[in-house]
Structure formats: structure tokens, C-alpha cells
Amino acid sequence: xxxxxxxxxxxxxxxxxxxxxxxxxxxxxxxxxxxxxxxxxxxxxxxxxxxxxxxxxxxxxxxxxxxxxxxxxxxxxxxxxxxxxxxxxxxxxxxxxxxxxxxx
Numbered sequence: 001x002x003x004x005x006x007x008x009x010x011x012x013x014x015x016x017x018x019x020x021x022x023x024x025x026x027x028x029x030x031x032x033x034x035x036x037x038x039x040x041x042x043x044x045x046x047x048x049x050x051x052x053x054x055x056x057x058x059x060x061x062x063x064x065x066x067x068x069x070x071x072x073x074x075x076x077x078x079x080x081x082x083x084x085x086x087x088x089x090x091x092x093x094x095x096x097x098x099x100x101x102x103x104x
Contacts, residue, residue, distance in 0.1 A: 057063065065076050 068074050068076065
């Protein structure tokens with residue numbers, strides 16, 4: 001009986017040792033996967049920053065004005081882009097007195 005208890009105890013020790021080894025190797029694999037994913041996250045965040053900078057550059061007023069001039073031939077603030085005084089008067093409604101606005 002004592003011999004069986006010793007064999008059972010030795011078997012339990014071996015099973016526990018194998019379990020600890022597997023747990024440590026699983027933990028090491030998981031840790032490596034976490035490091036890989038953190039690296040991937042850092043790369044993607046860097047790419048997002050690059051893309052946001054590119055978008056800001058593409059949307060800059062100076063670039064839009066340059067494209068406007070190149071593609072449409074309009075220069076911001078140029079006389080050719082301004083409406084003649086008669087055209088402004090035609091497009092805008094005449095001013096109304098303050099009393100009439102208050103009634104409406």
C-alpha cells in the first residue's frame with residue numbers, strides 16, 4: 001500500500017510539473033502575442049498620424065487656392081472673381097427698414 005501511495009505521489013508530481021511547464025510556455029506565447037499586437041497597434045497609430053497629416057495638407061486653404069487657380073483659373077481676391085456693383089445689387093434683395101423687419 002505504501003508503495004502505491006509513493007507511485008501515486010510521484011505521478012501527481014510529474015503531472016503537476018508538466019502542468020506548470022505548459023502554463024509557463026502558454027504564458028510566454030501569450031506574452032509574445034501581446035508584444036506583437038502592441039507593435040502592430042503602434043504601427044497603425046503611426047500610419048493614422050501620417051494619414052491625418054496628409055489630409056490636413058490636402059485640405060489646407062493654400063493648396064485649395066492653388067488648385068483653384070490651376071484648374072479653374074480663379075485667383076482668390078482677384079478682380080475677375082469679384083462681382084460688378086450692378087450685379088451685386090441685382091442678386092441681393094433691397095434693404096428693408098427696421099420697423100418692417102420687426103413686424104414680419
